[in-house]
Amino acid sequence: MELQLAHAAATDVGRVRDQNEDAWLALPDSRLFAVADGMGGHAAGEVASRVAVETLAEELGDAPPGEPETARSQLEHAVLAAGRRIHDQSARVPERHGMGTTVTALQFLEAGRTVLAHVGDSRAYRLREGKLRRLTRDHTWVQEQMDRGLMSESGARQHPASSVLTRALGTAPRVSPDLSVVDWRPGDVFLLCSDGLTGPVPDEDIERTLRESPDPQAAAAALVLLANERGGPDNVTAVVVRTGAESPPEDSRTPSS
Template structure:
């Protein structure tokens, strides 16, 4: 079979002539021959398969630069790249879905009969405890914790100014504990608080010897009435014990977790991966990263755990669950969790906040 005209090739590949001209200019799909007089493009029949792959990848929304890379790979490697790309799309979509659900829920609860300045529309009380420990290996403690009636927070600093970065992030949120958060303004208040934390960490990082290598994780919960809003960035974690079930309600922002999400490694392989501590997102002095925002309805009987990876990366989750479920009160729980991390070698700073949700006494 001879060469195909651009019209015939467009029909065979399901790409428009305009797209074919663009892909030629970008070096993505060059014609087999260009008439030197007329400039007319001709394509070889064996180019149809590549052209159709380009069309399919464009329908997925893949950027042209990445399409060029995929098309130049052997089929098995190209398949892995497509799987990895789609996993990232799904992760990004999930993050936007969480924010959309947050907004829908937030707007649905705005009733004219409720005062927009009322900070607590449903009375609940929280009993809480926090504990931070250097561990058995590190010389200093770069973790920071806070537990109050309205704010629970854990930060795990890193880099030369890590201790100050973690403390600064939490200090930027402490006004939420002192003043309370109006239910109707929860989303705006959280955005403002996170921005204050970001600026505070940037100031700390700017004074450190290596600004871009200094920062902190931040996992915090803010209570407004019966609502608990979660702000999360990094690899500190939040768990919920409810009705006998133990649920992790945060998603690690690490390079290894991204590899798990993309199907490149298994969760079992992630546990011992040499790069498991490398963060993909954090509050730093470098490029900005957006935290996850989630909203939870607190129920009497709930028990929440916030912890740094000095616990979660060292102690198996079933052991963490056992302690959280069996401890009689938050004070006992945080002491036993820190002790458990140290009995497991204590290779890192370890910090825990445990909070019980209760109905107010009458």
Template sequence: MSDTTTKTRSVTVAQRRLVLSWAGVTDVGRRRETNQDAFFAEYPLFIVADGMGGHAGGEIASQSTVKRLEAVVASGSVERGAIQGALELAVGDIADHPETTDEGTGTTLTGVFLEYEDDEPHWAALNIGDSRVYLLRDDRLVQVTTDHSVVQELIAAGKISPEEAEGHPYSNVITRAVGASELTAPDYVTLDVRVGDRFVICSDGLTKELTDYGIQHFLRENADPGAAVEAMLAAALENGGRDNVTLVIVQIAEEPSSTNESEEE
């Protein structure tokens, strides 16, 4: 694997200058012939999409969704209404694509973005499907998003345990997706911006191969987002790489007073 580049951006929170840094990677894995995952990581939006569907359907769905969200960033207006509009356009793109032949064509979507209120930023995590956002805060890893899946519904109903979910025959069945039909809006979770926060945004190709403890371990061992991304990918592949593996790591730190302002993009 080649080295993954870490990008940075300065942000102001409560009159404090902080550094936002991030890195992302995607890999076909060890058992799949094509990569149906896609990701986009540019300030202020960081997302992962895990496509599904026969033929080229999953790749079409994930790339169409990411392309529409890239345009939102390019427009300079990253907020929930704009994201909703982009996803509605993506649904049309997927439906209209000549290679969308499978009714199961669609993609998960998850990620985080900075949104502003009175010029102060906070995080918004979004998700559709079973790709996930994790947050390491105060040395404790928590799953921010809730899976839209059959097994998650069974867990919530008390019918199976989280341990039983891993080997459940419906473990890959999701209940929401961005696909060639009417869009279901994402769920959102709002979080404050804190120094030291580290987000892991990933497809289930990572979580099939790494436990939450494993994710936390590699974050602790690698302070740089690029190094952490590479370490987690290598571990996922070594553990089997049964699916495409995609992840983005985003983190916030104090801006060193001895350096110049970070590059503004």
């Protein structure tokens, strides 16, 4: 199955924050896409998210993806390397102590497969035949309460501890990502996003927006606009990738933050 991708990204500081600590990555030649949402004072969050995407680019930017198990191992290695770099900087630079970041990274393979790595509460979704499926599980305290049946999804969304992470890259010398292999078909739309989107915007509204905006650029812009219309409580980033495009995308290999 020949793999062709069209993609776009949009990011915004939101309506409340002064700085954008999100970063995103799009490397079409390596079929690698990622979103990172940094945390930490004195601009440390911006540093952490940037280190994450830059490390992924360095580790995987020149490596063509192989078979699923090999690609999965390479992606895990890259995420672990990013975590070590962030943790080392946090330990050496007082202003960056305690910094960390989420990361959700997706690499497309031939034969209808992708590999997915995930730490934190940024998310990956797949829209197929108009139906949205969440591909990641949030590493948050409220998600743990939901898993135990102690909290509803609406309650979790409104809870004051909704953004408390139980796992973040760089907060320890080794933070392992969740890893999975996910299938793709021509016409599927994949979304990587920070919680600045999923906090104020429920999944059903994300699904509707992706259905109504088949062009990746229009979809990414519409999702960011929707988050800001709902109050823009956080930085918001959306990377949209559509499989089965008629022509390869035109984009820079340079990570953006």
